[in-house]
Amino acid sequence: MFEDLRDLYQEVILDHGRRPRHGSRLAAFDATARGDNPLCGDRIALWLKYAEGGAIERVGFEAKGCAISIASADLMAETVAGISDEEARQLAAALQALAKTGDAPIVPEPLAERLERLLPLAGVHEFPSRVKCATLPWHALLAALTGRENATSE
């Protein structure tokens, strides 16, 4: 019955949605932001810590939301660890394109492998009302990178 839903709810999504690896607040952090989707009530708060050389070391988050938004937040935390702010922005832009169109844009080599790990989120493009679930954590990330405290996926 749910064959077509398997594109949206791939095993990776269900797994990260159920058991996020990065779903906690960081005790020590350099930047933080919140994201809100006022239409549906999804919320996320995230904390970001930089390593010595300036790359993102870790991201932790606390979120209330659906399987898609939690999985997207967790995959985000996983894929932005170890890259620069600029690369994280590129990855966020690529994810937004992926969620809206279902197609992965071309990204510079070091990011290609990370974007590949985000491919399970491509399924949302067929569910217009759910695209924002996948992009909300990334809006919050962009807000944290620019030092803003709040983001919405509106």
Place this chain on the structure above:
Amino acid sequence: MSVGVSVRPFDVARVRADFPILAQKIYGRDLVFLDSAASAQKPRAVIAAMTEAMERQYANVHRGIYWLSERATEAYENARDAAARLLKAYDRSEIVFTRNSTEAINLVAHSYGRGVLRPGQAVVISEMEHHANIVPWQMLRDAHGIDLRVAPITDSGEIDLVSLARLLEDGRVGLVALTHMSNVLGTCTPARRLAALAHAHGAKLLLDGSQAIVHRIVDVQEIDCDFYVFTGHKLYGPTGIGVLWARHELLEQMPPFLGGGDMISSVSFARSEWAAVPHKFEAGTPPIVEAIGLATAIAYVEALGYEAIAAHETTLVDHALSRLSSIPGLRIFGHAQDRGGVVSFALEGAHSHDIATLLDRQGIAVRAGHHCAEPLMQRLGVESTARASFGLYTTKDEIDALAEGIDRVREFFA
């Protein structure tokens, strides 16, 4: 104008045949539409009346000295009679057409709030209001120095009358504005008692009947309230039309809301004189075709009969509560004694959006989210709920389909 609405005993199959949209397949499955509380589907009679109005009787109202305009004016004013009859208004002049409930409440907040209430007075709302009955009062509070008080609800989802009485005690409350039926919990509030309580403390009562009017006979004289609002699109009518009923003497006291054509008796650059009630509150070209659609919707509901409708819905709600409450991990919000056709729930291990998406793929339309009642979500300790709501055309089979659909959602996320 009259469009035939024939009287017949309540028969869901016959009712369903009146709603063209229900014949549709969604993802190859029968549509199970369980989101009537957000907006209801439209019977053919309403669609036909609106089409006929535009094809045969359309012109602007209250302006033209010619046959078409006179017919359109008559049809528009007949709609006022229909709304007055529906609510048992004392007089037809007490019916003001608005765009929807939201505009009707804003009208009261603006005109009665700023024109009659004085800074330092208070307005009371409750924890289970729709944003439409919260935000206009916050705007009034901030602009006009009105104190805004919030009456708590009990754990079963009913207004806590003891606390409400306490909020009224100091005599500063000018207006109590409460829902007549919660769009989340299904709770019907004890309108007559609320009116008596408000009046005993010198306050007026506004009831938000957006949901209640769909399920209940409403008699503003018997309730003894002071303002009543509802919205056409939830009552099987079109969007773009709502109703404010208020006692004539209150409408007389209130200054206009919007200014423009149709609401004046004379205009010069020095000053304007307001038209008589209710036209004083209907600035600009009104929703003419929508009013005609609403009148037909009212006639349609009246022909089916509120008693029959209520009996049908009670059967549906009882069935839904018993089916859903036997699903493991499912929590129902709201256990009021007196309730209408709305059931909100959460499922362990599945967020309401995921539930809605999975149900949608089975052809079942439910609402997921905060239902424009964020403060209530906070009171319930959740961000969102899933909500199934029922209408004239809802069947027990559809509720069984919902229960089976939720079982599949559980398996999917298990």
